[in-house]
Amino acid sequence: MRRMTERLRQGGVFVWFSGTLLAFCLAMILCLVGFIAAKGMGYFWPSPLVQVQTPEGPVLGEITGQEPARGEETAKTQFRVGNRDIYGQDFRWLPTASLATPKCPKDALLIERLEYGPFIGRIVSLSHEGHLVATGPAAMSGALDRLPETNRVRRHIQSIEKGQVGDLNRRIERIRLARRKLETRGDIAALQALDTRTAQLQTTYDQVQTSLEQSRAEAKAWTLGLQTVDGQDKELPLGSVVRIVPANAMGLLDKLGVYLSRLWEFVADDPRESNTEGGIFPAIFGTVMMVLVMSVLVVPLGVITALYLREYARQGWLVRAVRVAVNNLAGVPSIVFGVFGLGFFVYGLGGSIDQLFFADSLPTPTYGTGGILWASLTLALLTVPVVVVATEEALGAVARSQREASLAMGATKWQTLWNVVIPSSTPGILTGLILAIARGAGEVAPLMLTGVVKLAPSMPLDGTFPFLHLDRKFMHLGFHIYDVGFQSPNSEAAKPMVFMASFLLLVVVVVLNLFALNLRRKLRARLGGSTF
Amino acid sequence: MEIEDPRPVPEPVLLQVPPPSTGLRPASLQQPDLPLTDPSVLSAPIMLQVERLNLFYGDKQALSDIHLKVARNSVMSFIGPSGCGKSTLLRCLNRMNDLIDDVRVQGRVLLGDTDIYAPETDVIALRKRAGMVFQKSNPFPKSIFENVAYGLRIQGQSDRNLLEEAVERSLKGAGLWDEVKDRLKDSAQGLSGGQQQRLCIARALAVRPEIILMDEPCSALDPIATARVEELILELKREFTIVIVTHNMQQAARVSDHTAFFWMGKLIETDLTEKMFTNPRQRMTEDYITGRFG
Ligand SMILES: Nc1ncnc2c1ncn2[C@@H]1O[C@H](COP(=O)(O)OP(=O)(O)OP(=O)(O)O)[C@@H](O)[C@H]1O
Numbered sequence: 035m036r037r038m039t040e041r042l043r044q045g046g047v048f049v050w051f052s053g054t055l056l057a058f059c060l061a062m063i064l065c066l067v068g069f070i071a072a073k074g075m076g077y078f079w080p081s082p083l084v085q086v087q088t089p090e091g092p093v094l095g096e097i098t099g100q101e102p103a104r105g106e107e108t109a110k111t112q113f114r115v116g117n118r119d120i121y122g123q124d125f126r127w128l129p130t131a132s133l134a135t136p137k138c139p140k141d142a143l144l145i146e147r148l149e150y151g152p153f154i155g156r157i158v159s160l161s162h163e164g165h166l167v168a169t170g171p172a173a174m175s176g177a178l179d180r181l182p183e184t185n186r187v188r189r190h191i192q193s194i195e196k197g198q199v200g201d202l203n204r205r206i207e208r209i210r211l212a213r214r215k216l217e218t219r220g221d222i223a224a225l226q227a228l229d230t231r232t233a234q235l236q237t238t239y240d241q242v243q244t245s246l247e248q249s250r251a252e253a254k255a256w257t258l259g260l261q262t263v264d265g266q267d268k269e270l271p272l273g274s275v276v277r278i279v280p281a282n283a284m285g286l287l288d289k290l291g292v293y294l295s296r297l298w299e300f301v302a303d304d305p306r307e308s309n310t311e312g313g314i315f316p317a318i319f320g321t322v323m324m325v326l327v328m329s330v331l332v333v334p335l336g337v338i339t340a341l342y343l344r345e346y347a348r349q350g351w352l353v354r355a356v357r358v359a360v361n362n363l364a365g366v367p368s369i370v371f372g373v374f375g376l377g378f379f380v381y382g383l384g385g386s387i388d389q390l391f392f393a394d395s396l397p398t399p400t401y402g403t404g405g406i407l408w409a410s411l412t413l414a415l416l417t418v419p420v421v422v423v424a425t426e427e428a429l430g431a432v433a434r435s436q437r438e439a440s441l442a443m444g445a446t447k448w449q450t451l452w453n454v455v456i457p458s459s460t461p462g463i464l465t466g467l468i469l470a471i472a473r474g475a476g477e478v479a480p481l482m483l484t485g486v487v488k489l490a491p492s493m494p495l496d497g498t499f500p501f502l503h504l505d506r507k508f509m510h511l512g513f514h515i516y517d518v519g520f521q522s523p524n525s526e527a528a529k530p531m532v533f534m535a536s537f538l539l540l541v542v543v544v545v546l547n548l549f550a551l552n553l554r555r556k557l558r559a560r561l562g563g564s565t566f
Numbered sequence: 567m568e569i570e571d572p573r574p575v576p577e578p579v580l581l582q583v584p585p586p587s588t589g590l591r592p593a594s595l596q597q598p599d600l601p602l603t604d605p606s607v608l609s610a611p612i613m614l615q616v617e618r619l620n621l622f623y624g625d626k627q628a629l630s631d632i633h634l635k636v637a638r639n640s641v642m643s644f645i646g647p648s649g650c651g652k653s654t655l656l657r658c659l660n661r662m663n664d665l666i667d668d669v670r671v672q673g674r675v676l677l678g679d680t681d682i683y684a685p686e687t688d689v690i691a692l693r694k695r696a697g698m699v700f701q702k703s704n705p706f707p708k709s710i711f712e713n714v715a716y717g718l719r720i721q722g723q724s725d726r727n728l729l730e731e732a733v734e735r736s737l738k739g740a741g742l743w744d745e746v747k748d749r750l751k752d753s754a755q756g757l758s759g760g761q762q763q764r765l766c767i768a769r770a771l772a773v774r775p776e777i778i779l780m781d782e783p784c785s786a787l788d789p790i791a792t793a794r795v796e797e798l799i800l801e802l803k804r805e806f807t808i809v810i811v812t813h814n815m816q817q818a819a820r821v822s823d824h825t826a827f828f829w830m831g832k833l834i835e836t837d838l839t840e841k842m843f844t845n846p847r848q849r850m851t852e853d854y855i856t857g858r859f860g
């Protein structure tokens with residue numbers, strides 16, 4: 035008993051207690067990240083295609099789930115059978131008991147294609163412009179040989195559609211607007227000049243279209259004859275095949291290759307099939323871009339507020355009230371910020387900007403609709419309290435002796451702030467920014483009202499003048515998770531996408547934070563270390 | 567706590583001189599001006615003059631009715647027990663007390679011909695004329711060069727040559743040049759405590775002030791660094807006027823021409839340092855100098 039109280043007095047117990055708790059928290063975080071990563075990353079690994087015999091006929095597919103027997107219910111196995119265009123659904127539950135003699139046929143294939151999800155079955159023939167070229171195993175190897183070329187053609191078509199065609203469309207639209215202005219003024223000469231310009235553009239447009247048609251025909255020339263395991267036939271142009279995965283015939287290295295190529299496609303490509311397939315690059319890009327624009331907006335806003343509150347305002351009940359109000363802003367539900375952003379920024383500010391500067395294109399709104407600028411501004415408002423609090427703390431932590439040294443040299447208050455106080459507080463300001471990024475990058479609700487879309491036709495940063503398009507709508511990982519997980523018609527198939535997008539969102543937040551942390555470390559070294 | 571000085575000092579002998587015969591009591595402090603002012607100061611050109619200065623922190627009076635004159639190119643030291651108002655008075659001389667809320671100052675302080683508390687006085691310009699060195703060295707977290715150049719930079723000077731010249735001259739003036747000339751780009755916070763304090767002195771010198779105010783500049787330094795700063799003060803006297811606050815009687819005796827003794831916000835006595843230490847006119851001064859109180 036005495037030893038017990040002695041221990042308590044020394045406090046060793048509490049050190050152990052808090053240490054254990056900390057370890058527990060860390061373990062929880064690791065579990066969370068690990069779980070999400072495992073669920074998401076595993077999805078890309080080619081799993082074996084299993085063929086079983088059921089009373090209704092053979093079934094071929096990947097085993098994606100098991101359910102043990104529970105009371106009346108018998109044990110069941112979930113198969114991903116693909117072929118949504120033929121079967122109407124991607125998944126089937128079969129009673130485990132009926133699955134006698136599972137086989138893994140070597141010639142079974144999983145074909146990723148542009149529409150209807152994957153096809154699972156066999157290749158029976160390959161034809162070129164209607165003429166049979168090969169059958170059986172030869173068709174399969176022929177298809178594998180042709181695939182890189184058709185993929186290249188498809189990419190080429192996509193890039194022309196996105197780049198040249200989009201560019202031409204924008205130019206023609208601009209001329210149309212200019213025409214409208216000139217027509218009201220009745221400037222005949224200028225109108226004629228515009229007409230010739232339009233004609234030129236139209237010719238270019240037609241040329242591009244012709245070459246596109248050619249490429250499309252080329253992509254359609256090769257056709258695959260496919261057969262499902264229960265004997266249904268299907269024709270598929272090779273041009274709409276993304277990847278052929280003979281999962282049962284592949285070695286470890288081949289599988290790794292497929293894995294990496296799928297992973298790369300996911301990170302670097304545009305989405306397909308209402309976001310349930312393909313990549314999520316626009317969402318990653320939109321998220322990063324939005325956070326960067328938000329950072330650029332939130333730092334000056336927060337720092338100036340904090341400077342005024344701490345250095346210039348007369349400390350009294352009013353300042354205290356403002357400070358409490360600013361801190362409480364952090365507690366306002368984020369959707370409320372979204373509503374404010376929609377009402378004030380989008381309709382109010384954006385509407386006025388349109389009327390003042392973009393009156394030509396009305397009633398189509400330019401800034402009077404959701405866009406990355408408004409979303410970032412809304413998030414900047416949402417996260418400004420953290421920056422204000424961190425900056426105020428940093429300003430207060432600058433030694434009084436430093437300020438006195440500067441003032442005694444005959445510096446004005448502003449010179450002292452600018453030359454001594456603010457440089458010493460930058461690490462603290464960056465701490466605020468780090469917290470703001472952590473908060474802002476994961477916020478979804480306010481964005482849904484102020485500029486996020488399910489599928490953005492173009493990025494907020496691209497090669498067309500003026501390169502940075504802050505009025506454009508954008509995609510966001512957080513919204514992508516919500517959309518794919520809960521709004522897509524085929525949410526079962528999109529489940530791995532949800533995990534993967536969550537994991538990527540975590541990665542994006544961590545990377546952005548590491549970036550800011552590194553900046554802060556460098557600044558600290560510069561303040562306390564060798565040179566300034 | 568006093569710092570033991572390793573060098574032999576003559577003053578301790580003087581400190582044992584028997585109490586003076588005058589034996590004026592603090593009761594006579596009602597009109598302290600004439601009897602207490604050092605007559606020798608009156609004949610020299612005056613740099614700084616304090617008249618009827620009263621200072622209040624809120625309701626609390628920290629300085630009462632101070633009269634003081636400091637001659638050009640001399641060193642004046644302020645001594646007195648802790649809390650008697652030495653720093654407060656020093657900070658009145660470049661209006662650093664303005665930074666504290668709730669301070670009220672009455673009376674006049676003349677720096678040269680400028681009444682520094684006159685409403686039309688530009689505080690910024692004034693502080694350029696009165697440099698200050700603090701108890702704790704406070705270099706900026708910048709390079710040595712930028713520390714010394716700071717005063718000129720905020721005055722808008724950006725000519726590299728002029729800055730380099732001023733930095734070199736100031737560092738030489740502060741006796742630091744030889745130690746740092748090869749690492750002007752390094753952070754000032756890598757210097758030793760004594761070097762940092764001399765850097766702060768160099769920083770004050772760079773704007774060529776008329777008077778330098780030092781508040782216990784050596785209290786955080788070891789005896790060797792202290793000795794260097796003291797030597798420096800004696801050299802600087804040729805060009806500048808210096809007011810130094812110190813708790814170290816020997817230091818006051820070594821560096822200053824005149825000494826002022828304060829007690830409870832009042833100026834008890836001021837005189838030539840030699841006279842003050844050998845033959846103080848006030849009983850209280852003698853008690854303090856000989857260590858009988860305070
Ligand atoms: N900012 C302030 N607000 C209120 N009172 C103050 C302030 N600064 C100093 N005082 C008071 O004024 C008196 C004089 O203080 P001052 O700092 O001038 O003493 P000092 O002689 O420099 O003492 P030390 O030798 O300990 O430095 C003290 O009683 C102190 O408590």
Ligand SMILES: [Mg+2]
Pocket residue numbers: 652653654781
């Ligand atoms: Mg003091």
